[in-house]
Amino acid sequence: MTNIVVVGFGAMGTKTIEELNKKETVHVKAVIDTNPMYKGKFTNDYIKDNKQIPIYNSLEDIEWKDVELAIVTSASFLIQIEPLLVELANKEVNILTIAEEMSYPEATNKEIADKLNKLALNKNITILGTGINPGFILDLFIIVLSNTCLNINEIKATRVNDLSEFGTTVLRSQGVGLSVKEFEEDVRSKKVVGHVGFAQSIHLIAKAFKWELIRLKEEKEPIITNEKVTVQGEIIDKGNVIGCNHKAVAHFKNNKVITFEHPQQVCANNYPETKDEVEIQGVPNIKVKIEPEIPGGIGTVAMIINMIPLIIESQAGLINILDLPRLPSIFNE
Incomplete structure (x- = not known):
């Protein structure tokens, strides 16, 4: 069982949670969203689901010891998301993000990319950017x-x-x-x-x-x-x-x-x-x-779900789709 924390409870976050809850080999332990309206709430207060997953406003509200993967469904730009990625990396969890510039961050800022790679190697975790585009259609x-x-x-x-x-x-x-x-x-x-x-x-x-x-x-x-x-x-x-x-x-x-x-x-x-x-x-x-x-919304959610086994199997460091241990495919249990 892979324990997961989802960061971001917007459109992508909610749809990702709905699909993750259909899987038997993954477990969404918690959701993080800084919007104060979610404090003390549960996911089934907002989505039709029988799983009651707590929503927190801060990373510090969660016990990270048994979490293997954080899925980040917010932000597009590297400079926006870098502080969050550093904070998550220091929790020693693998990170999957749909921030577009994280699909190949060296193209935007090599200094930040090198910093994230060094941190990931030091913490023995994997950081990967994914999505429908970039991440699939045009690459x-x-x-x-x-x-x-x-x-x-x-x-x-x-x-x-x-x-x-x-x-x-x-x-x-x-x-x-x-x-x-x-x-x-x-x-x-x-x-x-x-x-x-x-x-x-x-x-x-x-x-x-x-x-x-x-x-x-x-x-x-x-x-x-x-x-x-x-x-x-x-x-x-x-x-x-x-x-x-x-x-x-x-x-x-x-x-x-x-x-x-x-x-x-x-x-x-x-x-x-x-x-x-x-x-x-x-x-x-x-x-x-x-x-x-190919629909951007459901396509992105599918890319997130299907990358889960691969990021768990991958080598430590900041990686991209070319570094995956095998060709991505549908995540069948």
Whole structure:
């Protein structure tokens, strides 16, 4: 039985707990969320489940001696999550996080990555970042497809997904509801973030292929509605923004190129088709299209669940998907 603590009781945290509770070989011992409204509460006060799991506001409220794994379902950026990861590492538990930049943290901040690796080795624990994207669609999936190629010159990949079911925080991070001018201002001030993880996915592919990165350029463009739409009860007028089209182009030595495009929008009219599409130009040429796109929410939860046996088996240190002891697959008991 693997004892687990889940950190974060938002949308990802609650869905992860619901799925973990269906497993016989794992046990969610406790949940941590700093929101004071949860103090003294239990998970079944908020989700339909017969398991009464206590929710605490602090790591110090828990006895960590028999905990093997902490699953962190909050934050996206390395600088945001570093203090929490250090605190958890000092509890001597393995850490699985869905923070996008943790899928390959060296791409964001090598100093912090080296610090976390040194701490993990010292505590004999494993720290791994996972998720649907980065973590699978724009990296691991492409790496697995490359097994059928003798040579690769260029990779093009597109992920189109619908933001309609997401909350206000996510919508605002993609510029939904803004005017074009406001969108451009918020891109400059980094309030509109687009997709977090292009750099991580590109570095993972480069490491797997032994490609030498020369330059990486990203740009964000507004997706504009040509009709009045209503999103989460808010009216967005024609000509305003319903999403962000985030692009990245990476050039490598020997004229290798990776191009990623990730439009995220409320599916009103501009992108009625959601999909994941990968095109590899090489020997042979390969084109794979998944319609509709692999759902980000349940896909991320599945990646969390399926990584549990692998992180327990893995060597100590800060690792990524390329360091796993075997190819990830569904967690069957």
